[in-house]
Amino acid sequence: MANAGSIRDKEHLGESTRREVVRADGRDQRSWLVDAPICPLLKTHHIAHVGRMWASAPFEVVRAEASGTFALITLEGEGEILIDGEWRAVAQNEICLLPAFAPTGIRAKKGDVWHFAWVRYEEARETSPILSSNSPVIHQGIVQPLSHAIAGLAAEVQRQDCEPATLHHWVELIHGFVARAARPYQGDDRLWCVWQAVERDLTRDWALEGLAKIAHVSQEHLRRLAQQQLGRSPIQHITYLRMRRAVALLTSTGDKLEVIANVVGYDNPFTFSNAFKRWTGRRPSAYRDGRG
Template sequence: MTTMHDDLSETHILGPDTFQIVVRQNDTDQRPWLRHAPTCPALKHHRIAHAGACIAKDPYRIVRMQQSGAYFIACIGGEGRILVDGKWRVCKAGMACLLPPHMLNAFHAIPGKYWSFAWVRYEAAPNTHPILSASSPMLAPFHGLAIHNAISGLHSEAKGAATPSVIHQWLELVQTYVQQFTQPLRMDNRLYHLWNHVEPRLEKDWTVDTLAARAHLSGEHLRRLCLHQLGRPPLRHLTWLRMRRAAELLSTTDEKIETIAHLVGYQNPFVFSNTFKKWIGWRPSEHRNRT
């Protein structure tokens, strides 16, 4: 299904031809690319670590072996590649992507092309309502110019007068646009209720037939809806939910791997381990060691 990613390692390469603006929540992170960015403490209200806008050119490349928080990217021009479901996918103008926490996240510019996008990086948020839900798409159509402009406005205000009321207005716009992607109002209610029912019950032996029956749809209708609104067929989305949950449990608990396998619907730990490697790039034991 996917290629392995043993060749990837923690990477942050901007390159001489890449331009970006960044606004950050505080000045505790002193990595060079963040060090001179204006701070905006109000970002903490939405658990945003930093946000920005970028025009990237090769050799721009970012790899996070286990990113602790969700990462939203909205493309407004050109194209780049993002690792989604274990595969490199093209993200071009008019598309957005939401990368989940506790997993390998990677993206890069394409040689000979530019890639213009806005991003919002969320903090790890245990025991709080997550930005990423069971019905959130991973890579889907999205008009990103509005959030790009909102982040640019937020950056300008944070760098200048930093008027609290103006900061608040820009920040609420940024969060609203992210939520438009992660919690689309136009999503079919049957899908929304189905996946929010399934997510806390991943240990169950779900099939296309049981999923379709739960949603009061035929199997083919469910498949078409999932492809259109989530970008993947139902069983693939189920596997993604299971792997995302497994990665979170491996990163945040001391549960045995066999126990985690059972919690996410795998009776055979070897099948679980092989599936995890296909999706994440390494085995569950390696994932825990990388934490």
């Protein structure tokens, strides 16, 4: 578990890391972005930048509060992502979806070149993010199409005779891949029914036994289903749903913290505050005020 109090913005690419980036505009003046070609069409899907990276340790990028969904695919090697307050390994052909407005991070492992591609969105709190509560966090998939689309966009945008229609097609392919990867699983209604029940009653003291009864499966089978489809255990996903509701209430209402704690299933505001800090890196009051 990462120390929530120590989650701070960090950006260290390392001397041997190579990259290929396309950005939506020139506002971001960070050194690794400033020379990247610009494709304004990315803005049609609220994409800030896309790219491919060949990263080596000590490569590490951490955001205490990401301002948009971050989609990542591993093409070769293995790296790690910071999600739900923990560093987790991601291997070849895995698709990772990191949510907006939460601590996220990526880092390379020693002795390994991590080749990955990414799409970084820019999202506002008042709009619906590309991820839903039932979107998978990490799952296996066919990742080469996204890599090819990003490479195609990077090549086209640098051509002197680049054509807007061609750029449009590459951008649509990139966003379409992420949208499909983020699509909630609909093939198994058992899990859908479980999370619907939980979201309707976040105050309930949910246990694995009760969740398994709703899904009409064994506790172990439910555990496997949740891990396969969401990248989380059932209990971890309940905490995620509670924190997601808490963030919505903190940013859209003036309710007292005690009230919000009760709404999302915590009788003790201090316990709620500690759980919230573990997941977001900040106390609820600091989150509401926009303080670090």
